Structure formats: structure tokens, C-alpha cells
Amino acid sequence: MFVKLTPQEIKRYNRNLWGIVIGCFSFFVLVLLCVNFGLFGALPSFRDLENPKSNLASEVLTEDKQVLGKYFVQNRSNVTYKQISPNVINALVATEDNRFFQHSGIDFGRTITIVFYNIFGHKQGGSTITQQLALNLFSGQERSHNPIKRIIQKLQEWIIAVRIERNYTKEEILTMYLNTVDFGAYNTFGISSAAATYFHTTPDKLTPDQAALLVRMVNAPSLYNPIRHPDNATTGRNFVLYRMKEEKYLTEGQYEEFKAKPLGINFHPTDHTEGLATYFRAVLKKDVQRIFQEKSITKPDGTPWDLDRDGLRIYTTINYDMQQYAEEAQREYMKQLQAQFKDHWKGFNLRKAIKNYDLLIDQGMRRSDRYRALKQHGKTDEEIKEDFNTPAQMEIFTWHGDIDTTMKPIDSILYSKFTLRNAMMSMDPTTGYIKAWVGGIDFKRYKYDQVRMGTRQVGSTAKPFTYAVAVDNGYSPCMRVNNVPDTIKGYGADWCPRSSDTKPGMLTLREALAYSQNWITAHVMKEVTPTPVVTLIKKMGITSPVPEYPSICLGTFDASIYDMTGAYSAFANRGLWTEPTYLLRVEDKNGNVLYENKARVVQAMNEQTAYVMTYMLKGVVEQGTGVRLRYKYGLNNPIGGKTGTTNDNSDGWFIGITPQLVTGVWTGCEDRDIHFRTLHLGEGSNTALPIFALYMKRVYGNSSLGYKRNVDFAPPKNGLTITLDCNSYDQQQQGTDEVDKKLGF
Structure with missing residues (x-):
């Protein structure tokens, strides 16, 4: 049943309806205007x-x-x-x-x-x-x-x-x-x-x-x-x-x-x-932040740049493929080496066999995140030790992938101590540009960067510095020295090094370096004295302390892989040390350059000395401690290098040079008291050199990188005054001796 409305009622109904519609619309427009003018919260400006x-x-x-x-x-x-x-x-x-x-x-x-x-x-x-x-x-x-x-x-x-x-x-x-x-x-x-x-x-x-x-x-x-x-x-x-x-x-x-x-x-x-x-990447981030702070590089409004939020573009010298090759080479060989290390110590009573065993484990426990967390929760040392001796679920690193296991935390400290560490750096000696940087074995667990931040005793990789000073004073690589002990006096206590692998008889300086003979190296140090050697070492970019003692000729000082690799680049670069460089420039998200880096260049030695040293370092690979590169890895192209092994085989080094690339490799444990017990396994030719070899084989295998096997070190533009042909040198020496006899000397 419909109710018939009068015209007045219809008119009033329509008026009310339109009033509601217009009112709602007006209210909507009013609210919209309020929103537009920011009364319910500021809206972005045109600039925003x-x-x-x-x-x-x-x-x-x-x-x-x-x-x-x-x-x-x-x-x-x-x-x-x-x-x-x-x-x-x-x-x-x-x-x-x-x-x-x-x-x-x-x-x-x-x-x-x-x-x-x-x-x-x-x-x-x-x-x-x-x-x-x-x-x-x-x-x-x-x-x-x-x-x-x-x-x-x-x-x-x-x-x-x-x-x-x-x-x-x-x-x-x-x-x-x-x-x-x-x-x-x-x-x-x-x-x-x-x-x-x-x-x-x-x-x-x-x-x-x-x-x-x-x-x-x-x-x-x-x-x-x-x-x-x-x-x-x-x-x-x-x-x-x-x-x-x-x-x-x-x-x-x-x-x-x-x-x-x-x-x-x-x-x-x-x-x-x-x-x-x-x-x-971790080192680079800290460096960029430090550079911005030191040079007061800020945004236009004066606020500091935020690397995590501001979309900066950081251009580096790292080559993507070469970085991948370096990490692959590390993984490939360290699997084998870690297995050797494990077998080497199998069955030994570690507490008796390792010096300061209890102290090392206690220090490792106290430096752990677990120990700090327990301390923050108010646990006593006795309670903490009980916790560390209670089996717990944990994830541990292996070269075959991370694994979940149940282990006493104190045993995980020992496991970590017996995990070999490794690091390497590769650079272009002419530009100083670093192409690959491997700071450790697993950043997730071992965050300490061993390339730049870590310093270890350099061992025999320091010997070329002493020989370079000798060459700079006119010594020929063909000069023969009797390989017998030679005591050096005048620097406190008398000093004469030990020699674990002696080649008897008269050896040339090139042979002495090739076979890493301590006695002849000490004899050369006695002749040139420590001060000029330290001066050269500093010119070649070593920033860690190097005391003026004769023993530095055998590498008793500590240095980083970064510094040592950079130093060897001077041999390959005609005597010019170019600062190892990894940061080129930083731009904002719009491409504006905020910072641009320029490498320092120092004339560390003359061109002839550098060339003669490349000749001597090639001897290490051709006939000496680095010969494994040739017979095992097939690298028969012009390569020089030097192995290094420190006391008790705690550190193994190899630094290899080519005209286009210089690469340093180090291997050792976190603590120097844990190491291979024999020279055969612990020397640098076994712990470091293979990684260099595997890396270089990959580099040479990628022709697009431009590294050629047939490129040799270029001789000095003005020729040589030092004789490298030992037959000619021997004849010259014989002639000199005959003249001396005639003159009554």
C-alpha cells in the first residue's frame, strides 16, 4: 500500500534530500581542503x-x-x-x-x-x-x-x-x-x-x-x-x-x-x-666513513652522508672475475690443506704437544661472544666454565659447508684454534690497483681482516729487501759466497742465524735467494748493514715497525699482506712503489663526485736494481723453493716470487710477481703456537704457493682479462752495468784476480 504524497511533501522531501547531498558534498570538499592544506598532516611539497x-x-x-x-x-x-x-x-x-x-x-x-x-x-x-x-x-x-x-x-x-x-x-x-x-x-x-x-x-x-x-x-x-x-x-x-x-x-x-x-x-x-x-667490503665501508669524516665531506645541508641510506656509488679497482678466482683458489686448496693439518695432529696429546695450550684455550674462551654474553647476565667464572663444558647445539664452519652439531663450547674454541686461516691480495704493480682481496676464510665467523688489519711475521719474504740493497751497491747475482755461518757483532748480542736446509759450498747470491739460505743472507746483511735495509723497506711501503737489527734480513718483523704485496710491486714496476689502491671515487645517487682518490708514487730503488731483483726472484721459481709452480702447476712463463716460513712453521707466505700482476698469500693459525710440526708441510711452498698457482691459472685462462703468459720483465732503458751472465761474471772476476796478483794485492 503506497501513501500518496502531496506536492508540498514531495517538494520538502526533495529539498531535504538535496540538502543532505549538498551537505555531504560540502563536508567532503571541506575535508578535502583541510587535507590539502595539511590540517590532518603535512603533505609533500613540490620539492619533496x-x-x-x-x-x-x-x-x-x-x-x-x-x-x-x-x-x-x-x-x-x-x-x-x-x-x-x-x-x-x-x-x-x-x-x-x-x-x-x-x-x-x-x-x-x-x-x-x-x-x-x-x-x-x-x-x-x-x-x-x-x-x-x-x-x-x-x-x-x-x-x-x-x-x-x-x-x-x-x-x-x-x-x-x-x-x-x-x-x-x-x-x-x-x-x-x-x-x-x-x-x-x-x-x-x-x-x-x-x-x-x-x-x-x-x-x-x-x-x-x-x-x-x-x-x-x-x-x-x-x-x-x-x-x-x-x-x-x-x-x-x-x-x-x-x-x-x-x-x-x-x-x-x-x-x-x-x-x-x-x-x-x-x-x-x-x-x-x-x-x-x-x-x-667491510674494510672499504670503514675507510669511506673515515675519509668523509676527515675531509668533512657532507651533504649540501651539512648533515653527514649515510652509506646505508643515501644510495652512494663507490667505484673500486676490484675485478669481479679475479676476485671470484681468488676465492675459488682459496677454497679449493684450503680444503686439502686443512685435511693435511688434521691428519698431521691426529692422535697427539694436544695439551702436551702445544706450548701454552691451557692459556690459549682460556684466552679463546674469554674473547668469545658466548663468554661476554654470560658475563653480562651476571654469571660467575665457575658458572661460565660449567656452561662451556656442557654440550650445546651449534653451527660450525667447515670447508665442505656449515654443519649443525652438538659440541661442548670449550671444544668449539679448540676447533676454531685448529682451523687454518688464509688471506691474499693481488694488484697491478704499475697502477697500484688492487684486483682481488681475500681477507680471511669465513667473514660470518672470523671477521678480522688479515689483508690490511692483520700483521704477521714475514719470514724469508723479507730477504729480497737485503739483496736489493746489495744489488744497489753493485753486487751481482753471480757473486759467490761460501755458505757457512757468519756471526754479526755490534748490535747488542752477537747474532748468527740457524739454517734448517743448508746447501753446502759456494753459492751465487741468486742461488742463495732461490734456496732461501739464511747464512748467506746474513753475510749480505753484514756487508750492507741494517740501516739502509730499513730505509728501503720503508720506501717500499711497509708501515709496521722494523727495528734496525741484522735479524730483519730473515723477516723477524711483522707486516701485513697489503704492505708486503705493495712492496714487491716496486720490483715489478721498475723500482717505483705505487701505493696499493682499491678506492677510486665515490658519487652520490645523481652521479656527482664526492671524493676521488689519487695514489702516491715513490721511487723506492733505481730501475736497474729493480730489474736485477726480478731476475733473482725468477730464480726462486726456476730452481728454488718456488719450483713447484713449474713442475706441479705448469706455470712456465716469466714469474718471480719468494716463499716465506717463520719460526716453528707458524706462518707460510708466498709473494709472486709478473710484469702485470703481484700477488701475496699468507696461511697460518689464529695463534702462532698452533702450527704444522714439520717444515715439509708447514713451509710457504706448501701452505701458500698452491693458492697463488691455482689463482694464476684461472687468471691466465680468461683471455679477456689481458694477462699474458709470454710477457717478461723489461730491462732498463739505459742497459745494465751489473752482469747477470754468471759465466761472463766468473771470467771478469778471474781477470780481476789475475790483475790483483800482478799488482801484488
């Missing part, structure tokens, strides 16, 4: 829109412009529109905002009909891509679940979306969106990081099925995570492929083809403790 703030990872770039690693709070790297595959754009638009190229930031038709879209299976959200960008990039807040706040938030999104559309092209909006979107786990932000993390590729190479998977993760990264939920990820990917087919980005056949493919995940999570050059 031009320079959106986001945590942007700083990238470490190799000399061949590959990303070696990143520093980040959020693992985010920006790419340009041209660096994004059209497959990603098509997948995103088809799924998230199919009218993206038609609207101006707000799709009112989409907003009104979104309910119907979802009913019919399109499952699209109400926000356009531009609105999502506004929320993600500028609002600084998550979606609120409070209805009133969400309405205000939605209006803010609308206003910001319209402003974004006025200031940016569609391509720029898509690029910003894809650079800022969160892909959930593994600290992955932006399409570049997502492509690298899940497919180990770059955004421009993403295929339709890969793009579909990543786009589906945008709305629910955890639900569609392909590592944790592969079934959900497959379903989500196939839905995006369906939407791409519906929007005509894929044909029916392509849709069926890609839908049938496996996910094809190539998982590479980015972590500061993983990937290439972990030790190098």
Missing part, C-alpha cells in the same frame, strides 16, 4: 615530489662496473625505465591498474566498480598504481585499519597522486613505484633487488613468467614467497599471466607456455656476510 626520500642502498662497483655488494638498511637500488623489462610493466599494469595509462592518478570508475571487479574474479585493489606510490613513498605510514583515519589517508593519497601525475610522466611513475615496492623477506626492496634475489638476474632480463611472479608478490610478499610457499607462488604467478592474456599482453599460446613452466628460482639473498669480497 622532485626529491622523494627513500632508503637507498649504496653500491660497491668493481672496475668492470659489476655490483660487488651493497650497504643498506633496506636492500634497494634504483633502475631507470629503460632498465626494466616490458614484461614487468605489462604484468604490473594488467594486474594492479589496467587503466593506468588513461587516468590522471585517480580512477573514479575503478573505485566505484571495484566491488564488481572482485565479484567477477578480476581481484584488483581500489588504489591506482599512482595512489599506491603515494602511500608507499610519501605518506610515511602503513594503511590504517581505523575507518576514519583510513578515509583521511585515502584523501591524502588522492591529493598526492594527482600532484605526482602533474609532476611526473607515466614512465617515471612506474619506475618510482617499482624502485620502492617492498618484496618482503630477505630485506628486498625494489625490482632490481627482487630480480637479483629470486632469479639472480637484472630487471631488463626478466621473462614474462618471472615478472608475473614478482608482480604478484607486491600485494602479499609473504603469501606468495616462492621459497616458503612455492604452491601459492605458482598460483599467484599464473593469475598474473592470465591477466596479461586478458589485457592482450600475451597470446593464448604464450599464456599456456609460461603457465606450464616451473618457477625456476635462482635464489641469491643479499647479506653483508655473504657474497664476494666480504672482508674487502
Whole structure:
């Protein structure tokens, strides 16, 4: 039954209805104006829109412009529109905002009909891509679940979306969106990081099925995570492929083809403790921070740069392939060497066999994170010792991969002490550019960098410094010296070195260096005296203390791999020491240069001395302690080098030189009291040289690197005054002796 309304009642009803409509509209406009003027929270200015703030990872770039690693709070790297595959754009638009190229930031038709879209299976959200960008990039807040706040938030999104559309092209909006979107786990932000993390590729190479998977993760990264939920990820990917087919980005056949493919995940999570050059990246970060502080390099507003947030680009000299070869060579040989070490000590009573055993274990315990944590919780020393003697679940490092095991924490200290450490550095002697830096064996557990920060006794790798001073004073490598003990006096107590592997008789200086003979080296030191040797060592870049004592000729001082490798580069570079360099420049995210590095160059010795020393160092490889390079590893090209083995075989060294590359390798345990018990196993030719050999074989095997086997050290431009031909030298000496006899000398 209908009630008939009078004309007056109809008029009053219409007036009330329009009043409500106009009132609601006026209220909506008023609220919109309040939002626009920032009464419910400040909106970004035009300047903010031009320079959106986001945590942007700083990238470490190799000399061949590959990303070696990143520093980040959020693992985010920006790419340009041209660096994004059209497959990603098509997948995103088809799924998230199919009218993206038609609207101006707000799709009112989409907003009104979104309910119907979802009913019919399109499952699209109400926000356009531009609105999502506004929320993600500028609002600084998550979606609120409070209805009133969400309405205000939605209006803010609308206003910001319209402003974004006025200031940016569609391509720029898509690029910003894809650079800022969160892909959930593994600290992955932006399409570049997502492509690298899940497919180990770059955004421009993403295929339709890969793009579909990543786009589906945008709305629910955890639900569609392909590592944790592969079934959900497959379903989500196939839905995006369906939407791409519906929007005509894929044909029916392509849709069926890609839908049938496996996910094809190539998982590479980015972590500061993983990937290439972990030790190098840690050292580099501290150096950049120190340089910025010392040189007062700040942002235009005076605030300091933040490597974890400001998207800096740090250009280094590291070569990506060579870094990989160095780490591969280390892994390959250290597996074998660690097995030798384990077998070598098998069955021994370690407490009796190792000097200061109890002290070493106690020190290791007190330096551990576990000990510090227990101390912070107020545990007594007795309680801590009980804890360390109680079996616990733990993960330990092995060269065959990390393993979970049950072990007493005190036994894990011993295990760590008996784990051999190794480090190496490789550099171009002419430019000083460091090509590879391996600071240790496992950055996750042993963070101490042994290349730059660590110093160890250098052993016989110091001998060339003494011989170089002799050569500089006119000594020929062909000069013969009787290999007998020679005591040096005048420096406190009389000193005469031991010699564990003596070659009897008269040896040339070249042979003495090749066979690493201590007595002849001491004789040469007696002739040249320690002071000029120390002077040369300092000119060649050794920064650690070197006392003016005769024993330094046998390497009784400590030095870093960084300094020693740099020093040997002077032999290969015509006597010029070029400061080892690994940082080239730092740029901000817009390409403005913030810092540029220039290496120092010092004339450490004359060109002739340097060339004669390369000739002597080649003797080490041709006939001496480094001959294993030839007969075992087949490196018959011009290579010089020097092995080094310290007292009790605690440290093993090998520094190899070619005209194009100088590489230093060190191996030893954390504590010098733990070591190989025999020279045969503990000498540098067994503990360090093989890693150099395996590395160089890989380098030579990659012709694109430009390192050639047939390149030899160039003689001095003005010729030689020192005789290298020993037959000629012997004849000259015989003639001199005959003249001396005639003159009555």
C-alpha cells in the first residue's frame, strides 16, 4: 500500500534530500581542503615530489662496473625505465591498474566498480598504481585499519597522486613505484633487488613468467614467497599471466607456455656476510666513513652522508672475475690443506704437544661472544666454565659447508684454534690497483681482516729487501759466497742465524735467494748493514715497525699482506712503489663526485736494481723453493716470487710477481703456537704457493682479462752495468784476480 504524497511533501522531501547531498558534498570538499592544506598532516611539497626520500642502498662497483655488494638498511637500488623489462610493466599494469595509462592518478570508475571487479574474479585493489606510490613513498605510514583515519589517508593519497601525475610522466611513475615496492623477506626492496634475489638476474632480463611472479608478490610478499610457499607462488604467478592474456599482453599460446613452466628460482639473498669480497667490503665501508669524516665531506645541508641510506656509488679497482678466482683458489686448496693439518695432529696429546695450550684455550674462551654474553647476565667464572663444558647445539664452519652439531663450547674454541686461516691480495704493480682481496676464510665467523688489519711475521719474504740493497751497491747475482755461518757483532748480542736446509759450498747470491739460505743472507746483511735495509723497506711501503737489527734480513718483523704485496710491486714496476689502491671515487645517487682518490708514487730503488731483483726472484721459481709452480702447476712463463716460513712453521707466505700482476698469500693459525710440526708441510711452498698457482691459472685462462703468459720483465732503458751472465761474471772476476796478483794485492 503506497501513501500518496502531496506536492508540498514531495517538494520538502526533495529539498531535504538535496540538502543532505549538498551537505555531504560540502563536508567532503571541506575535508578535502583541510587535507590539502595539511590540517590532518603535512603533505609533500613540490620539492619533496622532485626529491622523494627513500632508503637507498649504496653500491660497491668493481672496475668492470659489476655490483660487488651493497650497504643498506633496506636492500634497494634504483633502475631507470629503460632498465626494466616490458614484461614487468605489462604484468604490473594488467594486474594492479589496467587503466593506468588513461587516468590522471585517480580512477573514479575503478573505485566505484571495484566491488564488481572482485565479484567477477578480476581481484584488483581500489588504489591506482599512482595512489599506491603515494602511500608507499610519501605518506610515511602503513594503511590504517581505523575507518576514519583510513578515509583521511585515502584523501591524502588522492591529493598526492594527482600532484605526482602533474609532476611526473607515466614512465617515471612506474619506475618510482617499482624502485620502492617492498618484496618482503630477505630485506628486498625494489625490482632490481627482487630480480637479483629470486632469479639472480637484472630487471631488463626478466621473462614474462618471472615478472608475473614478482608482480604478484607486491600485494602479499609473504603469501606468495616462492621459497616458503612455492604452491601459492605458482598460483599467484599464473593469475598474473592470465591477466596479461586478458589485457592482450600475451597470446593464448604464450599464456599456456609460461603457465606450464616451473618457477625456476635462482635464489641469491643479499647479506653483508655473504657474497664476494666480504672482508674487502667491510674494510672499504670503514675507510669511506673515515675519509668523509676527515675531509668533512657532507651533504649540501651539512648533515653527514649515510652509506646505508643515501644510495652512494663507490667505484673500486676490484675485478669481479679475479676476485671470484681468488676465492675459488682459496677454497679449493684450503680444503686439502686443512685435511693435511688434521691428519698431521691426529692422535697427539694436544695439551702436551702445544706450548701454552691451557692459556690459549682460556684466552679463546674469554674473547668469545658466548663468554661476554654470560658475563653480562651476571654469571660467575665457575658458572661460565660449567656452561662451556656442557654440550650445546651449534653451527660450525667447515670447508665442505656449515654443519649443525652438538659440541661442548670449550671444544668449539679448540676447533676454531685448529682451523687454518688464509688471506691474499693481488694488484697491478704499475697502477697500484688492487684486483682481488681475500681477507680471511669465513667473514660470518672470523671477521678480522688479515689483508690490511692483520700483521704477521714475514719470514724469508723479507730477504729480497737485503739483496736489493746489495744489488744497489753493485753486487751481482753471480757473486759467490761460501755458505757457512757468519756471526754479526755490534748490535747488542752477537747474532748468527740457524739454517734448517743448508746447501753446502759456494753459492751465487741468486742461488742463495732461490734456496732461501739464511747464512748467506746474513753475510749480505753484514756487508750492507741494517740501516739502509730499513730505509728501503720503508720506501717500499711497509708501515709496521722494523727495528734496525741484522735479524730483519730473515723477516723477524711483522707486516701485513697489503704492505708486503705493495712492496714487491716496486720490483715489478721498475723500482717505483705505487701505493696499493682499491678506492677510486665515490658519487652520490645523481652521479656527482664526492671524493676521488689519487695514489702516491715513490721511487723506492733505481730501475736497474729493480730489474736485477726480478731476475733473482725468477730464480726462486726456476730452481728454488718456488719450483713447484713449474713442475706441479705448469706455470712456465716469466714469474718471480719468494716463499716465506717463520719460526716453528707458524706462518707460510708466498709473494709472486709478473710484469702485470703481484700477488701475496699468507696461511697460518689464529695463534702462532698452533702450527704444522714439520717444515715439509708447514713451509710457504706448501701452505701458500698452491693458492697463488691455482689463482694464476684461472687468471691466465680468461683471455679477456689481458694477462699474458709470454710477457717478461723489461730491462732498463739505459742497459745494465751489473752482469747477470754468471759465466761472463766468473771470467771478469778471474781477470780481476789475475790483475790483483800482478799488482801484488
